[in-house]
Amino acid sequence: MIEIQHLKKQYEMATPLIDVNTTINEGDVISVIGPSGTGKSTLLRCINMLEVPTSGHILIDGEDITDPKCNIRRVRTKLGMVFQSFNLYEHLTVVENCMLAQTVLLKRSKQEAYDKAIELLASVGMADRALQYPSQLSGGQKQRVAIARTLSTDPEIILFDEPTSALDPLSVSEVEAVIARLKQEGRTMMIVTHSLDFAERISNRVFYMDQGIIYEEGSPKQIFKNPEKDRTRDFIMTSSSIELFIKEENEISNAINKIYNFCKTKNVDDRRIMHACGAYEEYYAILSKYSFKDNKNLYTKVEYENNTDKLMMRFTPDSYKDWNLVVDVITNSLEYKLFTSYIKSFYEETDSDKFGRYTQHYEIK
Amino acid sequence: MKRILPVVIALCLIGLVFSCLPQSSVSNDVVISSLDDLNDKSVGIQGGTGYEQYLSIKCPGATPVFFNEISSIYPAIQQGKIDAMITENLAFVVEKIEIPSLVALEEPIATIEYSIGVSKKANGNVIYAQLNEFIQSLKADGTMASMKSYWIDNYDRDNATVDKTGISGEKGVLIFAAEPAFEPMCFAGNGGELLGFNVDFIYRFCREYGYTPKIETLDYDAMVASLASGKSTVAIGIMPDEERAEEVNFTEKMIDFEIIAVYDTGSGDNDGFFIGLVRSFNKTFVKESRWKMFLEGVDNTFFISILSVVIGSALGLLLYLWVSHGGVFERKVMSVLCWLSSSTPTVVLLMILYYIIFGNYLVNNIAVAITGFSIVFGCGFYERIVSGVKAVGNGQVEAAYAQGFSKDQTFFRIVLPQAAEHFAPAYQGDVIALIQNTSVVGYIAIKDLTKMSDLVRGRTYEAFFPLLATAVIYFLLIILITTIFDRFTRIFNRKTKNILKGIKTDKDK
Structure with missing residues (x-):
């Protein structure tokens, strides 16, 4: 379907792509991972010619799009793209965002375009927002609309450029769920992501990009569990983390299982595994007891840094809009005393995201 | 707020009237x-x-x-x-x-000798000789003396007229530069009709030599430039001096006159307030149908403003498209153009256009004014678009390209509607500034509102009422034009548009 031959992209100051060769087949779900600045996004943007390659060829259904004579605009309607920053048309309503390309480029009637747009918006759970403007939506909602907009032109492949990087933890799971459903529908997708956890779950092929080439390619199992090359292994090990999101108390055992498995694969010692699971349980107990408005949503990120041998946990509760108000009560509770017994250090640098949520950083003892 | 503002402004203006009206002369x-x-x-x-x-x-x-x-x-x-x-x-x-x-x-x-300045361009030398001959014959048969008596010594303000009949015009047009604010030599009489000694002379001359007189209304200090460039052929009453003689021929004297200190x-x-007000109103508007002059002035100002805004906007948009499809060269050219148009006073630009660039062509001065203002407005509008486009950001442009939209489709469907929201207030300000700036077109012989009020003041010898009336008319004109553009932009305003027009939704089915 897409064939990339000796693709090279050179800027004045850097050469992110030196020699990329690969073939993308129909039905592939490809995750592109790798350290920053290794040309993951550049590769994606070259495929629809938002970046013009320095040399090499990209063939889409046999047509060389790097050829200046190629009608790139027609090809682009076959290539959907979802951006990190959504890039919705701010002056158009949600439904018009999904209609514009249909009516203007594909010459569909307004009615056809509207029906299709509403159907797609319903499939991403945004039909009830059809007449709102993008500025009225949250990040996750915007990204779901952006996905619906991309689908509106029936693309053969969808390119995702870090679709969840600009989102808050709650929205990440919304968008990931939509992408997972697209996979079930059998869509061909290429996803640049920093979330290794998501990459492992979603894809059937994983590209590890480094040194200006696709450094290692394989199934998720190969790349994440048994990488062949050293650089790949280093990247997988050092930057590894898992993200957990639970809404109710009965999900907690499942989450603790995940933490346990994660720590096991990182060869963390049993004492710290036990502490990590305990800390998680107690933290959730505190949240359940003291949260406002019965909101027990908790987003957690567990990170293991291979080089420094540190096991970190970051908690982002959905309530506690003003953490300082309840901190006295919490610190005097029994659960908190238990919790602190599992913690080696508490990082004061608690910061708030744009929703006013605080994240606490802890290192496990 | 919108309703209070005009009231406040009106009150201020009325206050202004009260403060100026009892213009008790400073003793x-x-x-x-x-x-x-x-x-x-x-x-x-x-x-x-x-x-x-x-x-x-x-x-x-x-x-x-x-x-x-x-x-x-x-x-x-x-x-x-x-x-x-x-x-x-x-x-x-x-x-x-x-x-x-x-x-x-x-x-x-x-x-001082009262004589005629004649252009050296085109058929000026022929006319120069004819004028000298004509003046001599008028002096010889005593007509000059009787004209002097009719217009000056025994001047009857209410009944003096010029015989404008018998013009055959087989020799073509004679362009006569005049500042009709110099009673009794040259002034705007009933309904703006040009009268006076000079006008009488010109009509006599044209009748005799077969020309059609065409009046070019100019400020006095612009007349020499007009003659030198050939925009007009004759101007009566220009003081001869050596420097001017290089550019302009001077005929022999028609009459002598004295300049005196007053x-x-x-x-x-010191009339009462209301009597004074009514008298001023009468003199400014009613007497000799002077309201017609104001009307003509408003007409010209309105016409120039509206057309300049429309053409200027189109020009700005075209320039933007030209630059966006071009490269570094186009951008450089445009920045120089913008710099020139913003650093040159509009009146200077107009005079350059009129007397230098179109100096040797017979072009309509209103067309020149519209050209000048369109260029200035177009360059301003181009810069407004540039700043508006910057505010939209590149992400949406990339998204549009990625969907397959062309450069122009992206600009008109995605970028411009949003940029317009950003530059709309500044744009309206530009329109108002343009209307105000049109008051300089008197320099290229256009009888706009300001010029007309000058001419009326030249007859009424009053300053405050014609000026105040002019201010009020400008104010109303600006309200009118901005309302028109407001209505116009509202058509494009998305928030008032039914986006589902012509679409059946689930609720309908």
Whole structure:
């Protein structure tokens, strides 16, 4: 379907792509991972010619799009793209965002375009927002609309450029769920992501990009569990983390299982595994007891840094809009005393995201 | 807020009327009895007359103060802003009627020959010879003397007319530059009809030699430039001097006249407020159907403003598209163009267009004005678009390209509607500034609102009422034009548009 031959992209100051060769087949779900600045996004943007390659060829259904004579605009309607920053048309309503390309480029009637747009918006759970403007939506909602907009032109492949990087933890799971459903529908997708956890779950092929080439390619199992090359292994090990999101108390055992498995694969010692699971349980107990408005949503990120041998946990509760108000009560509770017994250090640098949520950083003892 | 604002402004204007109306003349303590007394005084002179050289001979200590038109000197002298003014004994007859407190010094400053300036361009030399011949014949058969008597010595303000019949025009058009604010030599009479000694002469000449007279209304100080560039062929009453003689031919003298110094004794009439107001209104609008002149002025100002905005906007958009499809060269050219248009005063640009670029062509001066204002407005609009586009951001543009939209589709469907929201307020300000700026078109012989009010002031010898009326008319004109554009932009405003028009939704089915 897409064939990339000796693709090279050179800027004045850097050469992110030196020699990329690969073939993308129909039905592939490809995750592109790798350290920053290794040309993951550049590769994606070259495929629809938002970046013009320095040399090499990209063939889409046999047509060389790097050829200046190629009608790139027609090809682009076959290539959907979802951006990190959504890039919705701010002056158009949600439904018009999904209609514009249909009516203007594909010459569909307004009615056809509207029906299709509403159907797609319903499939991403945004039909009830059809007449709102993008500025009225949250990040996750915007990204779901952006996905619906991309689908509106029936693309053969969808390119995702870090679709969840600009989102808050709650929205990440919304968008990931939509992408997972697209996979079930059998869509061909290429996803640049920093979330290794998501990459492992979603894809059937994983590209590890480094040194200006696709450094290692394989199934998720190969790349994440048994990488062949050293650089790949280093990247997988050092930057590894898992993200957990639970809404109710009965999900907690499942989450603790995940933490346990994660720590096991990182060869963390049993004492710290036990502490990590305990800390998680107690933290959730505190949240359940003291949260406002019965909101027990908790987003957690567990990170293991291979080089420094540190096991970190970051908690982002959905309530506690003003953490300082309840901190006295919490610190005097029994659960908190238990919790602190599992913690080696508490990082004061608690910061708030744009929703006013605080994240606490802890290192496990 | 929207409703209160006009009321507040109206109140301010009314307040202004009240504060100016009882224009009780400042009683001058200054004693002026001879030309020597002027030596430490300020003396008002109309620019372009060259009278200052005569003043400096007679009264070297006097400070000349220049005014663009004679009608501005009267309020200045009445309000004591200047101590005296120089005027022609030709005009003083009328001035004395309108402003009885004016007193002339007996000793004249100079005696000057009243003659005609003739362009050296085109058929100017032929006309020059014909004029000299005609003047001689008029003097010989006594017609010149009877004209002088009719227009000056025994001038009947209410009944004097010019015989404008019998013009055959087989020899073509004679363009006659005139500033019709100089009664009784050249002025706007009933309904703006051009009358006076000069006009009488021109019609007699044209009748005799087979020309069609065409009047070009100009400020006095723009006349020499107009003759030199060939925009007009003759101008009566330009003071001959050596420098000017290089550019312009001067005929032999028609008559002699004296320039005299005039001062205000300050015993001005003090009518009651309302009587004064009614009288001013009558003089400014009703008498001699002067409202027609205002109407014509409004018409020109409106026409120039609207067309300049429309053409200028189209031009700005085209320039933007040209630059966005081009490269570095186009951008450089555009930045130089913008820099030039914003750094050149509009009036200078207009004069360059009129007298230099189109100097040798017969082009309609209104077309030149629209061209000039369109260029200035277009460059301004181009810069507004650029800043508006910057505010939209590149992400949406990339998203549109990625969907397959072309550059132009992206610009018109995605970028421009959003950029417009950003630059709309500034755009409206630009439109208002343009309307205000059109007041300079008098320099290229267009009778716009400002020029018309000058001409009326040249007849009424009043400053405040015509000026105030002009201000109010501009204010109304700006409200009218901005309302039109408001309505126009509302058509494109998405928030008022039914986006589901013509679409069946689930609720309908």
